[in-house]
Amino acid sequence: MSFASMLSGLTKKKVRFVVVGGVAAAAHGSSRVTNDLDICYDAEAVANIGALASLLAGWHAYPRGVEKGLPFIMDDRTLRNAPILTLTTSEGDIDVMDRIAGVGPYDAVRQHSERISALGVRFRVLDLPSLIKAKRAAGRPRDFDHLPELEALLALRKNQ
């Protein structure tokens, strides 16, 4: 159960994705600890949806915060019908989204991302200005609470 195993699984399956949320913020220097991996995936490519759905099914994905044992089918149809899936899996908690508020669908998210190497994997993370836009657009108290740190990070990086 780790970010490394989830990221490694996603890249091995050749899923087209960009890491967003808390892990992206940590990659840019945020000190906040997050427990879930947030990704935006390419929902236009049928093969990509299939690859992601089969990976999540292999990880026994189940909706987070819901009591266990209820019928849940993790396949491409479920993925296509839910713009945001908040899941708990054998590899850890993961949120999969087909678009990011304030940024747009996968193509726009990819345009505003940068490639990094970490945890033994090469993958894309949303850039810091777009991450700030996304947090502001999400509009939740916990996102607003994160903004001062992210804006300070951006200011310090600009001053470097």
Added chain:
Amino acid sequence: MTARQTAVAANANLKWIVNSAALLGRRVRYDRQQAKWWGLVWLVTEELGLSLRAAAAVATVALRGGSSSTQVTAGADPSGSASLIVDLARYESFFLANLSRALVHETPRRRGRPPRRGIKGDALATARHYGVDLDLIRSAIRRTPAERLALLETNAAFVRDMRRRTA
């Protein structure tokens, strides 16, 4: 559940739920069972184009048996030529995905404009005002992304372990 969480779990518009409840003469309750029912009514009206009353009847019949059955014939014409079948297993998956999103993501929002104290235009002063440790950020910036994520992985594992021990 809040009104907004109920609407997200139903994957429907909150205003539509309130207006439809008034048209059907139903009292709106913001809970899981109602969200499931409204979700199916929304699907049948929006995707299949049935009237609100017909969709409400279909949802009531389809969900009567709980989660025990997988497919339910929620309506048929007298000759049996045409019928409406609800795939409950598929709908349950769809609903659980939306319910999870409602519970995890839709935390209650603050009313009005978010508080922005601190000095306008000075991100560092604002961060300091909020109690952000700027030295911690400066030391994080000096690390590589790989070092930052390795540290996150260690800290997240520690938090998970502590949660497990205290559960």
